[in-house]
Amino acid sequence: MSKKVVIIGSGFGGLAAAKELADTEFEVTLVDRNNHHLFQPLLYQVATAALSPADIAVPIRSVFSSNKNINVFLREAVSIDTQSNKVVLSDGELDFDFLIIATGTRHSYFGNNEWEKFAPGLKTLDDALEIREKIISSLEKAELISDKEKQKEYLTFVIVGGGPTGVELAGAIAEIAKKTIIKDYRNFLPSDTKVILIEAAGRILSSYSEDLSESAKSDLENLGVKVMLNQQVTLIDESGVKIGNQFIKTKNVIWAAGNEASELLRSLNTKLDKAGRVIVNKDLSVGENENIFVIGDAACFLNNDGKSLPGIAPVAIQQGRHAAQIIKNSHTSNTRKEFIYRDKGSMATIGKAKAVAEIRKIKLKGLIAWLAWSLVHVVFLIGYRNRFRVMIEWIWHYITNSHGTRLIVNKRN
Amino acid sequence: MSKKVVIIGSGFGGLAAAKELADTEFEVTLVDRNNHHLFQPLLYQVATAALSPADIAVPIRSVFSSNKNINVFLREAVSIDTQSNKVVLSDGELDFDFLIIATGTRHSYFGNNEWEKFAPGLKTLDDALEIREKIISSLEKAELISDKEKQKEYLTFVIVGGGPTGVELAGAIAEIAKKTIIKDYRNFLPSDTKVILIEAAGRILSSYSEDLSESAKSDLENLGVKVMLNQQVTLIDESGVKIGNQFIKTKNVIWAAGNEASELLRSLNTKLDKAGRVIVNKDLSVGENENIFVIGDAACFLNNDGKSLPGIAPVAIQQGRHAAQIIKNSHTSNTRKEFIYRDKGSMATIGKAKAVAEIRKIKLKGLIAWLAWSLVHVVFLIGYRNRFRVMIEWIWHYITNSHGTRLIVNKRN
Numbered sequence: 047m048s049k050k051v052v053i054i055g056s057g058f059g060g061l062a063a064a065k066e067l068a069d070t071e072f073e074v075t076l077v078d079r080n081n082h083h084l085f086q087p088l089l090y091q092v093a094t095a096a097l098s099p100a101d102i103a104v105p106i107r108s109v110f111s112s113n114k115n116i117n118v119f120l121r122e123a124v125s126i127d128t129q130s131n132k133v134v135l136s137d138g139e140l141d142f143d144f145l146i147i148a149t150g151t152r153h154s155y156f157g158n159n160e161w162e163k164f165a166p167g168l169k170t171l172d173d174a175l176e177i178r179e180k181i182i183s184s185l186e187k188a189e190l191i192s193d194k195e196k197q198k199e200y201l202t203f204v205i206v207g208g209g210p211t212g213v214e215l216a217g218a219i220a221e222i223a224k225k226t227i228i229k230d231y232r233n234f235l236p237s238d239t240k241v242i243l244i245e246a247a248g249r250i251l252s253s254y255s256e257d258l259s260e261s262a263k264s265d266l267e268n269l270g271v272k273v274m275l276n277q278q279v280t281l282i283d284e285s286g287v288k289i290g291n292q293f294i295k296t297k298n299v300i301w302a303a304g305n306e307a308s309e310l311l312r313s314l315n316t317k318l319d320k321a322g323r324v325i326v327n328k329d330l331s332v333g334e335n336e337n338i339f340v341i342g343d344a345a346c347f348l349n350n351d352g353k354s355l356p357g358i359a360p361v362a363i364q365q366g367r368h369a370a371q372i373i374k375n376s377h378t379s380n381t382r383k384e385f386i387y388r389d390k391g392s393m394a395t396i397g398k399a400k401a402v403a404e405i406r407k408i409k410l411k412g413l414i415a416w417l418a419w420s421l422v423h424v425v426f427l428i429g430y431r432n433r434f435r436v437m438i439e440w441i442w443h444y445i446t447n448s449h450g451t452r453l454i455v456n457k458r459n
Numbered sequence: 460m461s462k463k464v465v466i467i468g469s470g471f472g473g474l475a476a477a478k479e480l481a482d483t484e485f486e487v488t489l490v491d492r493n494n495h496h497l498f499q500p501l502l503y504q505v506a507t508a509a510l511s512p513a514d515i516a517v518p519i520r521s522v523f524s525s526n527k528n529i530n531v532f533l534r535e536a537v538s539i540d541t542q543s544n545k546v547v548l549s550d551g552e553l554d555f556d557f558l559i560i561a562t563g564t565r566h567s568y569f570g571n572n573e574w575e576k577f578a579p580g581l582k583t584l585d586d587a588l589e590i591r592e593k594i595i596s597s598l599e600k601a602e603l604i605s606d607k608e609k610q611k612e613y614l615t616f617v618i619v620g621g622g623p624t625g626v627e628l629a630g631a632i633a634e635i636a637k638k639t640i641i642k643d644y645r646n647f648l649p650s651d652t653k654v655i656l657i658e659a660a661g662r663i664l665s666s667y668s669e670d671l672s673e674s675a676k677s678d679l680e681n682l683g684v685k686v687m688l689n690q691q692v693t694l695i696d697e698s699g700v701k702i703g704n705q706f707i708k709t710k711n712v713i714w715a716a717g718n719e720a721s722e723l724l725r726s727l728n729t730k731l732d733k734a735g736r737v738i739v740n741k742d743l744s745v746g747e748n749e750n751i752f753v754i755g756d757a758a759c760f761l762n763n764d765g766k767s768l769p770g771i772a773p774v775a776i777q778q779g780r781h782a783a784q785i786i787k788n789s790h791t792s793n794t795r796k797e798f799i800y801r802d803k804g805s806m807a808t809i810g811k812a813k814a815v816a817e818i819r820k821i822k823l824k825g826l827i828a829w830l831a832w833s834l835v836h837v838v839f840l841i842g843y844r845n846r847f848r849v850m851i852e853w854i855w856h857y858i859t860n861s862h863g864t865r866l867i868v869n870k871r872n
Contacts, residue, residue, distance in 0.1 A: 080867065120603070186533045230520035435851070
């Protein structure tokens with residue numbers, strides 16, 4: 047009888063693992079609570095009305111349409127029973143011989159979960175649509191308000207967290223508020239809008255080299271973003287954000303400050319780091335459980351220097367393949383290779399024709415970094431159709447500055 | 460002082476009127492509760508995962524970006540005060556010298572409003588996304604069910620109403636359930652799915668000639684749709700639909716059977732027809748109110764033969780222009796032209812490379828009608844960007860049969 051592999055999560059890691067196991071003798075079940083794989087690096091473009099959800103998402107089923115050994119299961123995994131090798135689902139359970147956990151992270155409010163309703167994070171399509179509607183609705187509300195003080199609250203956008211997501215959001219929102227969409231309104235001017243990026247550390251993009259951080263900061267400032275460094279948020283409520291003694295009145299706060307791994311990992315009864323990620327063995331397995339692997343953002347893989355790998359797509363993809371290869375080799379080989387990360391570099395975009403990139407020892411900024419960023423993101427987008435669509439969208443956007451997906455669809459409030 | 464024109468609704472009629480009044484001396488306010496103009500004839504393609512919402516919708520503001528005399532007001536109009544020439548909004552009010560009401564219709568359940576929650580209609584992007592999620596979620600649920608009887612309920616799709624919307628939906632759903640998306644599932648076959656179109660009259664597409672109705676019917680049947688004529692729905696609940704003595708068990712009912720004009724029209728205190736539409740004067744004005752016009756689906760314009768004009772885009776557009784021209788000419792001319800509808804024909808599509816069209820005396824069916832349909836719909840789509848995107852999507856869809864927007868985004872239930 048063929049052995050059963052269960053993969054939880056169909057992000058970059060889970061999808062890479064499933065592809066590696068496609069058309070083998072293993073019976074693979076890919077469990078996800080969403081029906082789509084999401085190209086998360088471009089999610090901020092959905093949140094800022096540049097791309098449609100369908101441009102950056104593919105139905106998981108369609109990816110494995112022709113791989114008959116892969117079953118897609120639209121369910122939520124709740125916990126792992128390591129004794130009896132079972133995944134407990136919201137209804138039912140799944141047996142496994144091998145398990146790959148690739149559940150990613152959610153944003154974390156460092157114990158202040160009550161902030162979430164005023165300051166949404168950006169991890170899912172739902173999140174992105176919520177933020178898009180928040181931004182566009184705020185402009186609409188501001189258009190109807192004549193009291194300039196009151197209007198300002200709707201025209202102030204605060205992004206908390208100066209990592210890649212925060213930086214990309216701040217840049218894209220500044221383009222909307224200072225240059226593009228703003229032109230369609232009659233009742234306020236670009237100078238009435240404010241975009242503020244708050245970072246707790248001494249510089250933004252702290253995983254990059256210092257001169258790239260500096261370059262990104264001045265690019266943001268040229269777009270009209272106020273970058274506040276060394277600032278800790280102490281309160282977020284419906285009227286605004288508190289930083290130290292200063293209170294910024296705003297209806298628009300977006301949270302891009304912290305991540306936290308899934309609760310599910312606790313059921314493994316193994317060592318977690320402070321972000322709740324599983325500290326994995328050198329082969330990506332978990333504690334004594336040779337048949338259970340944790341990969342991607344859910345894993346804390348410590349290098350020999352004691353540093354953990356960053357939560358980015360290339361790490362997840364390489365780990366997904368590595369775990370799947372160990373499983374594929376399991377009946378012929380007893381020795382397991384250690385996982386070694388091959389650094390492909392990292393990049394973040396700041397606005398039209400502006401980006402920073404670090405590829406091995408090479409540092410890029412400005413237009414050339416932005417072209418590299420565009421190329422890499424289009425090439426790695428899953429599905430020819432999406433690649434083609436996004437490329438067309440970007441070219442169109444570049445030429446016309448139009449934001450095609452400025453729709454308020456769901457009246458959530 | 461320049462005169463104030465208020466237009467309520469930015470569908471085809473309202474938009475045409477506003478465009479006619481752009482860059483004139485009138486101060487125009489376009490009121491809509493949505494921020495986008497919707498190309499409604501293609502809405503069924505959003506509901507069936509072929510197009511993205513942004514492909515068929517444009518932000519109203521962006522249409523009038525450069526026309527400084529047109530203000531866009533994102534509000535809901537509640538009633539009209541004909542004595543003091545005011546539109547009452549959900550908050551606040553608007554004075555007018557001239558008023559154009561273009562509020563369209565919602566679907567009507569003929570007094571059975573409790574059916575709505577089981578059988579959504581298709582008028583807005585929200586509706587379309589709800590139906591899309593219903594269809595895809597049903598396939599997902601069926602995949603997880605092993606009991607064949609229970610599974611069947613999720614694989615049965617009932618469309619009530621055999622007008623253009625019902626026919627187009629039935630054809631598109633049959634393609635999903637019999638040919639395209641179905642291939643990605645492991646647990647059921649095309650033959651396990653059922654698509655049923657229920658029509659109360661003796662033929663579908665009753666506004667077309669009899670042979671085109673017949674042709675559309677046999678096209679649908681070739682796609683695997685069961686067409687039930689002369690059947691009245693007597694009950695819809697969570698378990699299915701009742702027709703006469705027959706009960707069809709299904710989790711998927713879509714309502715495309717009737718329309719009803721907006722409640723707002725009642726505040727005009729004038730004569731309404733049985734669908735709640737205002738019976739307008741020959742110049743589209745209302746009763747004694749020379750300065751108030753009702754156009755498009757909200758109006759019942761009686762021809763000399765006593766028949767009313769159909770609720771289609773060309774009627775709304777021509778009426779919008781007509782009302783706006785009367786307003787433009789109001790200070791130079793006291794005589795008003797009667798509205799005369801120039802029939803541009805009508806068309807409906809049934810599936811890939813199948814359609815029916817009636818253009819003046821010319822009747823088309825099959826591939827040639829479908830090509831005509833595609834051309835007309837792409838040409839009339841508002842905005843070059845959308846035209847281009849939709850064309851690309853259709854070509855892609857035609858070649859690959861893929862449904863690119865199969866996303867379950869909002870967990871509404």
